[in-house]
Amino acid sequence: LAKTTQPISMDSYEGQEVNITCSHNNIATNDYITWYQQFPSQGPRFIIQGYKTKVTNEVASLFIPADRKSSTLSLPRVSLSDTAVYYCLVDTNTGFQKLVFGTGTRLLVSP
């Protein structure tokens, strides 16, 4: 089982770049890394997914080194509305028993 480890919490200020790292030492060949964002009283929602190297979309970037044992979610120029819990997920289409969410990182963005 690909266990994931993330920092419990992080603090930042508006306009700064935030990097949240997740370690997943036992990731398998067919696994992908997916990040979700969750606001209070809502279900998680998809942010970004990657397999290796770098992926970028309109809200975030995801960096995955060659060994794939960790990944870093990068949020450029955060705002107050980015205050949320961020989950790292090692995801797969082969055997959902292996789906493992991290414990989440609580990001607090202050003015």
Add this chain to the structure above:
Amino acid sequence: DVKVTQSSRYLVKRTGEKVFLECVQDMDHENMFWYRQDPGLGLRLIYFSYDVKMKEKGDIPEGYSVSREKKERFSLILESASTNQTSMYLCASREAGGAAPDTQYFGPGTRLTVL
């Protein structure tokens, strides 16, 4: 837009009661999931279903069962609720993926309290 709905936002039950949590998705997704979310433990997979009538145990299935008689509906059943099942329950669905797993779409969650 994908919509995943859960039958209740808040539910209070007594120990020993049989509890049904319902989840409905409107996007014809094959895969559906039930998670529970507890402080400090993140999301843990209880059961999942690849398709209608199919169900598989996740990481923490003890004390739970599921039912998927129709593609759009996935029910979580607590046969005899206990206080340690007090938690937030989240349902999710997604398409059966190709090479890469598809996005999971989550419902708003049901906060269950067992007294």
